[in-house]
Amino acid sequence: MLTRMSSLFLRTLRDDPADAEVPSHKLLVRAGYVRRVAPGIYTWLPLGLKVLRAVEQIVREEMDAIGAQEIQLPALLPREPYEATGRWTEYGPNLFRLKDRKGGDYLLGPTHEELFTQVVKGEYSSYKDYPVVLYQIQNKYRDEARPRAGILRGREFLMKDSYSFDLTDEGLSESYAAHRAAYVKVFERLGLDYVVVAATSGAMGGSASEEFLAVAPTGEDTFVQSPGGYAANVEAVTTTAPPAIPLEGLPEAQAHHTPGTPTIESLVAFLNGAGLVDGEGRGREFTAADTLKNVLLKTRAPGATEWTLLGVGVPGDREVDMKRLEAALEPAEVALLDEADFARNAFLVKGYIGPVSLAANGVRYLVDPRVVTGSAWVTGADKPDHHVVDLVAGRDFTPDGTIEAADVREGDPAPDGSGPLSTARGIEIGHVFQLGRKYADAFALDALGPDSKPVRITMGSYGIGVSRLVAVIAEQNHDGSGLVWPAAVTPYDVHVVIAGKNEEIMTGGAALAAELEAAGLRVLLDDRKASPGVKFADAELIGVPTIVVAGRGLATGVIEVKDRRSGERVEVALSDAVAHLAGRVTG
């Protein structure tokens, strides 16, 4: 059915919304695709809904193609299954919780591992039933601390989530590979510029995990790449530890009075000016990388009320990256110490904390992987204005383990030896996880094997942010004048602008639009009583890939066809118009 702008529920805006920072947010609001209702909660107007449905359909087709079966779970869910896996608590304030009239606890589903596990357990019992892959395309709810960028990070958002159920680890690997391939197809069909990176599995549990990131300077995720093909979310980058150093013959640790050295920089300058010499009497040169910076934090397990102290040691030339640190400690909460914490723990000498007193006071201490046995460090001496030099790991202190907390830098070596890392930003558009047996264990999901013994099922979980993709596509497909939709998801194939108010142009333009519709194209007809200038600007803003101008040329049997992306214009004879435009759209 031909859509006429004279009656379409669409009003474009001249100005960017006040709260918008990223291009997709500005343009989707200005072009009348979405409207804000509350923070992170949006209404889809007619054009936006069309794009959303197109994206959804592409995702559906690729899921169906790998034999995944579509079902639909509720969004309003009882507490019990999430209690069984601990996620009722682990999700913390990100979960929307509510009570029903009888006081029963409910939540709005943020992801559905528990329910899918229960659904499969309800239907299947024999090994012959497996494998199975189920999916749904459904509104999800997460009470984000910082909903941002319009539909890019919403609190109500459309997601495709699927779950694979296999008898064996090999089966899980196959299901995972099938999903990964399907995701590649989806994102290729959408024409996205994206990377697949190794990821941490976060609150989902499980082992292997990769993220699909759309490359975008406005992205919230930082990822790294190497010339040799390594790619990872920055949270997932592992640090290559240097080889351990034999302890024999290493110099003794020595405490030094180091007044006026509140920063690593001032400490290094002080030491280099202190005339320290090595075993052979040569003057020693220190850099920030020789220092060990100890950051004191507190962590709290989900549902716990007590905080526990944690010391983290990183080389002094690096900062602690809180996102990496938090990812490493998930699902525990992490916070910096406040004055009261220091007051309660008098052994913590602020600015001069060293591994020795942490150990003496039973504080868990995790270090950067570069802190290997035999490495010697300049670090706090647990005494005001004092540092210790040549404190050797594995001799003078023994950390409780390692942690990926230090920042990753442009030029760091890729962990697989494939060269130096470069960093870029992206937006997470898909995530594939090998969950393993975490959820099957929680609900005792077993299949009766051929030998009548139970086989614990192993699962995968796979998500695509469908509504977010609309924003991501806009983020990668726009210019100074507006949106530029790829053919795969455009709300219309052709935007016919009637440029002129005389009867002949009006009827000629409408007739052409009707012919195009009859030929199977989806046509947006601008039949409004507005100036051609307003109409052209709106057409650019709305972003239908092919714009047809029906104006004065109609009198001589000519229309103008403009390619929205390239800006290229051609004149086409009216008699060839349908064939020409049909060719563009299908071609």
Place this chain on the structure above:
Amino acid sequence: MLTRMSSLFLRTLRDDPADAEVPSHKLLVRAGYVRRVAPGIYTWLPLGLKVLRAVEQIVREEMDAIGAQEIQLPALLPREPYEATGRWTEYGPNLFRLKDRKGGDYLLGPTHEELFTQVVKGEYSSYKDYPVVLYQIQNKYRDEARPRAGILRGREFLMKDSYSFDLTDEGLSESYAAHRAAYVKVFERLGLDYVVVAATSGAMGGSASEEFLAVAPTGEDTFVQSPGGYAANVEAVTTTAPPAIPLEGLPEAQAHHTPGTPTIESLVAFLNGAGLVDGEGRGREFTAADTLKNVLLKTRAPGATEWTLLGVGVPGDREVDMKRLEAALEPAEVALLDEADFARNAFLVKGYIGPVSLAANGVRYLVDPRVVTGSAWVTGADKPDHHVVDLVAGRDFTPDGTIEAADVREGDPAPDGSGPLSTARGIEIGHVFQLGRKYADAFALDALGPDSKPVRITMGSYGIGVSRLVAVIAEQNHDGSGLVWPAAVTPYDVHVVIAGKNEEIMTGGAALAAELEAAGLRVLLDDRKASPGVKFADAELIGVPTIVVAGRGLATGVIEVKDRRSGERVEVALSDAVAHLAGRVTG
């Protein structure tokens, strides 16, 4: 894509679910269409989702056909708009309310009048913009006191809700008529047996309102019909008042000692044996219809904490119908008095309450419309064991108004004089309302008129219970063996049963199924290693309209085609099978 039952996520059940009472609930669960997650909250399994989507698509097509434009509002909504119209409170415990991490109040949308009004106000400003009709198909949430019958009355359910916005009352009438006609088309396409009845508008506000009820003995709604074409929800039936009677010459009211008359029946028997005579000395004959039964209730306005007493008087031959009474008093809550209420109000002589003491004590008193001026009644004398005879309305007591509280009976006259009423039961499947300006007033939704003066918009609101329709169709389309889907919504066109385990039958059946798919039919292939008996029973239960048996006949080039509804079977040559079946389906 051909669906093979060997891998379809479907397990039929032998037994009815324990909580199921109505046929649709039993069959949709047994046949593997839906699964319960929590009270009134269900999962749609693959077959159920297909039927749901088919119903949704029919609704969408008919909405598009009347020029309604699809948008999608959030389900998670901020409190403020509902506060502005009072519905945050009025909805009472039926509303799912929750708080976000910042303590902001939210609700899960039960219906979206407020939000649609705001959406239109956000985009439109001039009279030239109107009229507009918008709709969405979306999960809605109501915390029903008694979720029942599976998906028939759920707490999370899929609904199509649309809203019309007009400049004039005539425009609203046209929008309303267009919706009504579209609804007729939807329900005709679904092949439903339904009626359109006059309805009360309930919590929605507004004036004209009709309900579409699917006729079903298991329905929760009672409706009445007359031979002359009157039809109404029983809550909406109005009582025809008899003409008033001149007061002159009516006998005096007289109190009588009437011991041992706890019931209307015993009171009538007592009076008929008491030797009362009329003015001319003739013995008087009383019936229950001569008595006035006063029922004491208490009501509470939405959000109020205090209850208010209310007396309701109905002829003694009728019962108070609580659903009619509640509809008449909506949105106020209604409850019967408890002992404490009687104790607090000593003037209420239980069993002998009369209009006189109600008036004396300032209790609001509403009566059945049959209690007209001049009508004389036997009623309570406000004294234990005493009744008064010939208490005349408009002389001895003056009610505060009338109320439709008495039950409606088979044989009562239709209010429009179209004959005696008969009653039946139905399930509400659609509802059309002329809301008028209630919501436009709440949000000051005005259009700037041609004379630059604001014109207040008038609205309509229209709903179809999409997920409920799946149950309703099942309710009207089943037999002792299972479901029988109409062609318009069947999950598959043809169910091919491979009846036999030898290689020839297996491959022959699969080849036939593939051919049918290639011809454009949607095929469910039962390729399981189960007995033909199990497969036939499942095919009957699942309810695909055409069942093909590929069995031993294949060897001689013959298949059996069974019509699920009629049970009729025909043998068809394999060579004609595709043409025959395609003909049946498009048929």
